[in-house]
Amino acid sequence: xxxxxxxxxxxxxxxxxxxxxxxxxxxxxxxxxxxxxxxxxxxxxxxxxxxxxxxxxxxxxxxxxxxxxxxxxxxxxxxxxxxxxxxxxxxxxxxxxxxxxxxxxxxxxxxxxxxxxxxxxxxxxxxxxxxxxxxxxxxxxxxxxxxxxxxxxxxxxxxxxxxxxxxxxxxxxxxxxxxxxxxxxxxxxxxxxxxxxxxxxxxxxxxxxxxxxxxxxxx
Numbered sequence: 001x002x003x004x005x006x007x008x009x010x011x012x013x014x015x016x017x018x019x020x021x022x023x024x025x026x027x028x029x030x031x032x033x034x035x036x037x038x039x040x041x042x043x044x045x046x047x048x049x050x051x052x053x054x055x056x057x058x059x060x061x062x063x064x065x066x067x068x069x070x071x072x073x074x075x076x077x078x079x080x081x082x083x084x085x086x087x088x089x090x091x092x093x094x095x096x097x098x099x100x101x102x103x104x105x106x107x108x109x110x111x112x113x114x115x116x117x118x119x120x121x122x123x124x125x126x127x128x129x130x131x132x133x134x135x136x137x138x139x140x141x142x143x144x145x146x147x148x149x150x151x152x153x154x155x156x157x158x159x160x161x162x163x164x165x166x167x168x169x170x171x172x173x174x175x176x177x178x179x180x181x182x183x184x185x186x187x188x189x190x191x192x193x194x195x196x197x198x199x200x201x202x203x204x205x206x207x208x209x210x211x212x213x214x215x216x217x218x219x
Contacts, residue, residue: 020042033047095132189217
């Protein structure tokens with residue numbers, strides 16, 4: 001059985017955490033290479049971790065090699081401190097890393113984007129995600145997968161008040177029969193969908209939107 005080498009950024013986030021656990025348990029992956037701004041806390045025989053400064057591309061760009069790049073890096077305005085700093089993490093860092101991966105010959109790119117990602121959106125977050133999709137799509141990967149889940153469910157290390165309000169609203173709306181396709185998606189499902197996309201690996205760009213995420217996850 002042919003095995004893959006995975007490259008991961010965003011390993012310490014909600015989806016990234018589940019992704020790494022999934023990859024380490026999956027015998028189809030021989031190596032899992034993490035690039036993090038801080039230690040992930042993982043220890044495993046097939047895992048190698050680089051603690052990097054994403055602003056210093058020259059120090060890490062030649063190390064970004066493998067069969068698939070999984071990107072789930074992200075933050076909030078509250079954590080980042082400003083829209084500019086959030087954009088740096090959610091767009092610039094991910095774009096630079098994807099660019100390095102593409103130039104090093106990584107063939108498959110799997111990105112956790114967001115529902116509503118649109119370069120023309122008046123909403124900052126949705127516009128930022130749309131711009132990231134647009135920019136990374138042009139990098140020349142053989143296969144690109146954009147996953148666009150709704151709100152992510154799971155245990156976060158840091159609670160987000162806005163998301164709690166969003167969950168409460170969607171729960172009421174779903175109970176009343178509205179906004180079914182915007183039902184919160186468990187982070188584990190997103191992680192499984194990401195892994196499955198890497199094995200589909202069809203040429204071109206593919207968008208996995210909302211409720212289709214759980215379908216691809218096989219749940």
